[in-house]
Amino acid sequence: MNDNSVKGVAIDDASILAIYRRTLLRRAAIVVGLGLLCVATFVLDLATGPSTLTPAQVLSGLFSPESLTAPQRAIVWQVRLPYALMAVLVGAALSLAGAEMQTILNNPLASPFTLGVSSAASFGAALAIVMGVSLPFVPTDWMVPLNAFLCAFGSVLLLQLMTRRRGAGMETVVLLGIALVFAFNALVAFVQFVSSQEALQQLVFWSMGSVSRATWSHVTALAAVMVLVVPFSLHAAGRLTSLRLGEDRARSFGVDVSRLRFLALLRVSLLAATSVAFVGTIGFIGLVGPHVARLLLGEDHRFLLPASLLCGALIMSLASLASKTLVPGVLMPVGIVTAMVGVPMFLFLIFRRPERT
Amino acid sequence: MKRILSRLAALFGLMVMLWSGVGTAAEIVDLRGRKVTVPDKVQKISIDDGRYLVALSVIQADPVSVLAAWPRDINRIGPETYAQFLQRFPALVKLPQVASSAGSFNLEAVLAAAPDVAVVSLDSGPSDAQVAQLQAAGIPVVFIDFFINPFKNQTASLRILGKLAGATAKAEAYIAFREQRLRTISQRVAALSSKARPTVFLEAHAGMTSDCCNSPGKGNLGDYIEFVGGHNIGADVLSGAAGKLNLEYVISRNPQVYIATGGPHLAKSGGLVLGVGYDQAQAQASLAKISRRQGIAELTAVKTKHAHALAHQLVNSPIDIVAIEAFARWIHPELFQDLDPQRTLDEINKQFLAVPYRGTGWADLQ
Numbered sequence: 055m056n057d058n059s060v061k062g063v064a065i066d067d068a069s070i071l072a073i074y075r076r077t078l079l080r081r082a083a084i085v086v087g088l089g090l091l092c093v094a095t096f097v098l099d100l101a102t103g104p105s106t107l108t109p110a111q112v113l114s115g116l117f118s119p120e121s122l123t124a125p126q127r128a129i130v131w132q133v134r135l136p137y138a139l140m141a142v143l144v145g146a147a148l149s150l151a152g153a154e155m156q157t158i159l160n161n162p163l164a165s166p167f168t169l170g171v172s173s174a175a176s177f178g179a180a181l182a183i184v185m186g187v188s189l190p191f192v193p194t195d196w197m198v199p200l201n202a203f204l205c206a207f208g209s210v211l212l213l214q215l216m217t218r219r220r221g222a223g224m225e226t227v228v229l230l231g232i233a234l235v236f237a238f239n240a241l242v243a244f245v246q247f248v249s250s251q252e253a254l255q256q257l258v259f260w261s262m263g264s265v266s267r268a269t270w271s272h273v274t275a276l277a278a279v280m281v282l283v284v285p286f287s288l289h290a291a292g293r294l295t296s297l298r299l300g301e302d303r304a305r306s307f308g309v310d311v312s313r314l315r316f317l318a319l320l321r322v323s324l325l326a327a328t329s330v331a332f333v334g335t336i337g338f339i340g341l342v343g344p345h346v347a348r349l350l351l352g353e354d355h356r357f358l359l360p361a362s363l364l365c366g367a368l369i370m371s372l373a374s375l376a377s378k379t380l381v382p383g384v385l386m387p388v389g390i391v392t393a394m395v396g397v398p399m400f401l402f403l404i405f406r407r408p409e410r411t
Numbered sequence: 412m413k414r415i416l417s418r419l420a421a422l423f424g425l426m427v428m429l430w431s432g433v434g435t436a437a438e439i440v441d442l443r444g445r446k447v448t449v450p451d452k453v454q455k456i457s458i459d460d461g462r463y464l465v466a467l468s469v470i471q472a473d474p475v476s477v478l479a480a481w482p483r484d485i486n487r488i489g490p491e492t493y494a495q496f497l498q499r500f501p502a503l504v505k506l507p508q509v510a511s512s513a514g515s516f517n518l519e520a521v522l523a524a525a526p527d528v529a530v531v532s533l534d535s536g537p538s539d540a541q542v543a544q545l546q547a548a549g550i551p552v553v554f555i556d557f558f559i560n561p562f563k564n565q566t567a568s569l570r571i572l573g574k575l576a577g578a579t580a581k582a583e584a585y586i587a588f589r590e591q592r593l594r595t596i597s598q599r600v601a602a603l604s605s606k607a608r609p610t611v612f613l614e615a616h617a618g619m620t621s622d623c624c625n626s627p628g629k630g631n632l633g634d635y636i637e638f639v640g641g642h643n644i645g646a647d648v649l650s651g652a653a654g655k656l657n658l659e660y661v662i663s664r665n666p667q668v669y670i671a672t673g674g675p676h677l678a679k680s681g682g683l684v685l686g687v688g689y690d691q692a693q694a695q696a697s698l699a700k701i702s703r704r705q706g707i708a709e710l711t712a713v714k715t716k717h718a719h720a721l722a723h724q725l726v727n728s729p730i731d732i733v734a735i736e737a738f739a740r741w742i743h744p745e746l747f748q749d750l751d752p753q754r755t756l757d758e759i760n761k762q763f764l765a766v767p768y769r770g771t772g773w774a775d776l777q
Contacts, residue, residue: 105663126660133659136705186679194681219451250486251513252619252676259620259655266658267622269705363547378657383648385624385657 081357083300084350088364092142095371099138103377104383105129139338140268141374141388143276143368144329144336149343149366150287151325153359156344158318159224160301165324165341169213169231169319171206172337173238174331177203180242183256184249198260199331200274206327210233210319224315263334263389266376272332279328283321284363286397291355298353336389339366342400349403369396439571441554442533442564448530453575455479457526459512459536460486460512462584464496465727466557466569469585469764470578475500477576480524482511485526487524489675489724491688495766516541521524522548528575534559545641559652562634569729585763592755593638596739599746609667609742610643611714613651615653616723617671617701618682624656632672632726635735641668641742658706668713668742671701672723686722694720694774702776718740718776725772737773 100116101109108114115122115130122130151166159168167173181187182201192200213234218226246254293314296304304311326340343366344358349356350365370388372396377386412437436448439517457480458464464481465488467474475496483506485493497503507524510517512532518541521529529545531537533556537545541553553575555568560733566586573582613632615625628649636643644664645656683701685694699718712718719741723733736752752773760767 073699103663104657107663125665125709125711128706129659129662132706132709133657133662172691184679194679197681250676252486252616253679256620256680261623266624266655267620268619364713378659381648383657383660385655386619 058379064178081354082350082394085103085357086351088361088368088397089323090311092364092367092371095368095375096138096142099371099375100130100134100140102378103129103134104378124392136268136273137265138271138371139273140265140333141370143273143280144265144333145339145343145366145368145370145373146363147276147280147329147366148336148353149347149369150239150284150359150363151329152340152366153320153344153347153355153362154247154294154318155322155340157355158315158322159228159295160297161228162345163341164228165337166322167335167337167340168235168331169227170234170238171323172330172335173235173242174209175206175327176200176242176335177238177245178202179331179334180249180257181205181243183260184245186255203327203331206330207323209287210327214316214319259387260317260334262387262400263336264385264387265333265377267387268334274334276328279324283324286406287321288356290318294318294355294359295353298355331341332388336370336392338393338396339369342396343369344377345397345401346403349407369399416729423728428578429531429567433469436566437574439553439574440569442556442567443554445554447551447553449553453527453577454573456527456528456530457481457509457521457524459509459513459516459529459531460558461485461493462557462728463530463555463572464488465492466572467576469729469759469763470494470569470573470581471576472764472765473500474576475506478506480507480520481525483508484511484513486676487511487513487731489687491675491770492724492766495687499766518544521550521629522546526550528553529573530555530572531555532558533564545607548764557729558576559631559633561727561731561769562638565731566728570671573641581763585729588759588762589729592732592736594749596735596750599742600613600638603640603743603746608642609639610644611636611668611670611742612644612656612661612664612666613670613673614712615672616677616682617673617720618704619677619680622655622702623658623706624661625653626656635738636742637725637732639735639739639742641738662706667712667717669707669718670701670721671698671708671718671740672721672726673697673701674723676723682718684718685771685774686724687768689771692770692775693772695772695777698774698776713776716776720776722772725768730756730764733759741775 080390088290097167101112107129111122112130115127119127119131148166155166155168156162178201179198182198187201200389213230216230246257293369296307296309297314301311344362346365347358347361351361369392373388373392375389377388382385430603437451439447439449447756458476458478459482461482461484464474467477471477509520509524512535516537526776529550529552531552531554533554536554542745543553553571554573556564557568569586571584573579593623613636615632617628619689626645626649627643628645628651633646644666664675673682674686678684684697701772702708702718707713721734721737725731731753735757736750739747756768756772
């Protein structure tokens, strides 16, 4: 790693450019490598399960479903594929959201859930589960995700409104966000307190986070949100990098910081709210995915954002794999497993990193 | 005529109890194995689970008359059942309230209600310290259980309730009624070879959450399945009394019979609804909807119409014999063609229940 050699004395422009190009290439290679790893774990996730299907059968079932018996086809197409896809999508969404959140709040401890998105989603789900709130033209099994999404998204809009009124910096946003977290947690606890035993159980399971509620329509909805949001994220990468140098520096480059923040927050809440709505609360990914990416290739958001996305997908895919295999026949809520899988990976990277001087 | 007879029997039982207990205090061994001394003339008891009211209604013509307090946990017995009880026993509305076993125990409420005996639930009732406080205040505490291990503990629990409610004779009559029917089933199952046990996937509270496969494990509802000669696929992988199975596991085991339980409490979450307040057509439509869920629709049991729905109120209750007979018919139709759960339920309604069970208790996929 010879980035530091730039500080040396006699280096001409050409060699600086060459070094820069090498760095870019190295970073691009890391992103591509992460992508390949993701594909590999995704395939592994698909090939694993409590039934006796061989990986070869799974693969052939993907391309020619007729080659399998009806139950086998159901296993591949209605259990493994939606679960595995959901794991990848949720991991990617949460981790990307986390990366943007950490940058706009300039806080390494931020995650998509810092400003109350998941608490608000839990509250929405609790209302739907306990009160049985329903809207006309919405099927009952969509009520919980829909309500969770509306509350989560509503909380961010509320936050924006309050910040606009107060017209203050990021510190205020964080404080207001934390106020929202506590307010929603208290509301959820209140709803839990007055709810019946069945509703309570339902609520507890909901909030544990699990990919096993994934249906094809959920997968499609989350994929659509990703397709919608990711290009805007990548487009903003350069401006986000400049924000890392400090708000004033970013302004001096002509970046409209408050607009950048508002749009990033909007993307973060779309990604986080949709994920939470479909799979429940899955912590850790949104916090650690971006850090793993940062440890691998630094602050350049052109690479950090896609790498974060891939790291999240990778960790979630591994967690989904583990949640199936820890107790055969039983599906552990993936929210429980994510940290177990991610922490060793995270620790390894921290200790491998050269000590800061 | 039968009603008069049963009342006479109850009266007789009460007299026997009064006579045997004159001047002495009776001793009860509760479901924790504790020896509890209770007053010889118990007049009022408190309960910490509304479903004990339903149990009392099996053995007492006026179950509310023996209550000093109840938890008013209408969500557990269901609003429809509560309405039926309220109509029959308006005094229920004025009955003092104590904490339910689902919430945190409230000592003061029990003390204020001053029952002769406090009846509480095994595993979810008051802590040892709270029991000691109650006993010190002169209120004996008795643990019973209809829910944790219903199959094993029900007879003993009903017998205790019979003693406390002054309805020993009727309790014994019901226990005999139930055990005679259980014997019929166990004798035929005993002749089965172990290979002739069909695999069963029992999904408890089907559709309660959007993710699939709540199943009993070892014990609890699984006991019913093993008893009638089936094999609960959940018992092979779950170590606890209940848990969540992987949908893929269920599909790959390809169970021969699919049984979903549900009830009015699942209406909000779009799950399986049947039982009190639902008719046969609604129950069947709901079962059909539940069977169309992703993955479940592919089960051979569903495709070949070996899919059934049962009102969860019928299990974990003293009238579980109706559910057991339904299970037996579904799992071994060839062995138990002559069983008629509906007739059993009619008989229980006529001879025992103070408030008859009205509603669709079970349904088959059409």
